[in-house]
Amino acid sequence: MRVSDALVAGGVMLRPAWGSFEATIAGMVRQLVSCGKLPSHLAELAVGQVCEREIMASTAMVDIGVSIPHARLEGVDGIVAALALSPQAVYPAGDGLPIGIVALVLSSPALTGEHLTFLSALSMLLQSAQTRNRLRNASTVDDVLQLIHGEEHPRGFAGGRPGAQLHK
Secondary structure, X not given: OOHHHHOOHHHEEEOOOOOOHHHHHHHHXXXXXXXXXXXXXXXXXXHHHHHHHHHHOOOEEOOOOEEOOEEEOOOOOOEEEEEEEOOOOOEXXXXXXXXXXXXXXXXXXXXXXXXXXXXXXXXXXXXOHHHHHHHHOOOOHHHHHHHHHHHEOOOOEEOOOOOOEOOO
């Protein structure tokens, strides 16, 4: 699955005002529920599992201002993703450094390989400083979706880089 395939307009949030990691995840999960990508009965469990996983090992890459929190959750259909973007900070990391891009990924436990491949592709997509800057400063959700789609190579490579394979 390509990164652009997992994102829908309702799952992209521009300039949200969340002050903590947990509030960010709760807001993103609520958004996934409201746009029909996540069943409402899984919302509390999703927030709990993502936050618990984050306590064990942070997904924040503070040097580039990106976090990719994720969890595998029974009841999720395939891979579901949401994106929160801000030119300032969606939330501050533990040491106060701004995290301006948060990509939440939830997937079925049956999709272990696909989950890891998707996380890798997403990470590769966000390695470009130019792409991160354009995402943080996007004016509209459509701009974000077009940018991500444009960064993905038609054969399933992010940004045309051979090391960023999205499909096997």
